[in-house]
Amino acid sequence: MDYAICPKLENAMGVLGQRWTGLIIYQLMAGPKRFCHLESSMGVSGRVLSERLKTLEKEGIVKREVYPETPVRIEYMLTDKGRAMETFINELQKWAEAWSEVPQKV
DSSP, rough: OOOOEEEEEHHHEEEHHHHHHHHHHHHTSSOOOHHHHHHHHHHTOOOOOOOHHHHHTTTTSEEEEEOOOSSOOEEEEEHHHHTTTTTHHHHHHHHHHHHOOOOOOO
């Protein structure tokens, strides 16, 4: 079997291979979340989270919804393209449970 690299696969792996990206998608699978919820639930810095969300928005995986309230409320949610990853993420979770080990902290 020939394993020539498909440019679309290469792009997808580049996006998903960034640290925190998969976990952001996983968090949003449960429904819309505010920035502060994502930040605190994952322990990611605000700067990195902002960068990842912008990348996911640009790729059409995440949508940013602004609610004109006082104070303004902003939520992030998966688009149809993002929700299409749910099967893949769930299968990755099963694989991780069977094969991955949690590193021990020193």
